[in-house]
Amino acid sequence: MLSRFGIAILFAIASCAPHRPLSPVSAGSLAAHLANDRCQKAYGKRPFTPDDFEANLDQGRWHWGTIEGGGAKVDGFEVEVSFDPAGGKRKVMVKIPEE
Numbered sequence: 323m324l325s326r327f328g329i330a331i332l333f334a335i336a337s338c339a340p341h342r343p344l345s346p347v348s349a350g351s352l353a354a355h356l357a358n359d360r361c362q363k364a365y366g367k368r369p370f371t372p373d374d375f376e377a378n379l380d381q382g383r384w385h386w387g388t389i390e391g392g393g394a395k396v397d398g399f400e401v402e403v404s405f406d407p408a409g410g411k412r413k414v415m416v417k418i419p420e421e
Contacts, residue, residue: 343407344384349377353386353403361399361416369397379407395419 344352350372358368374396377386387401388394400419405412 346377349384352409356414357401357403360414
């Protein structure tokens, strides 16, 4: 698992080369970090790890997380994160599904 320092290094590298596409591993790390930040703010938890879901590059955007509520949940949370190939134009959604 990456430490906060490791994640900060990934962000620093990504910011130095804004037009260079992220690798699948880097995209997963960024997605988990963004999801945890949103979940921490809304629910006081940081349950996600990069290995929870596979980062997929589809139609010019990285996608990571549950797909329209049909995927596995992490600690009861649904999550969807997407961003452009270099990590910009981010969209993050974390929620507890209604029963």
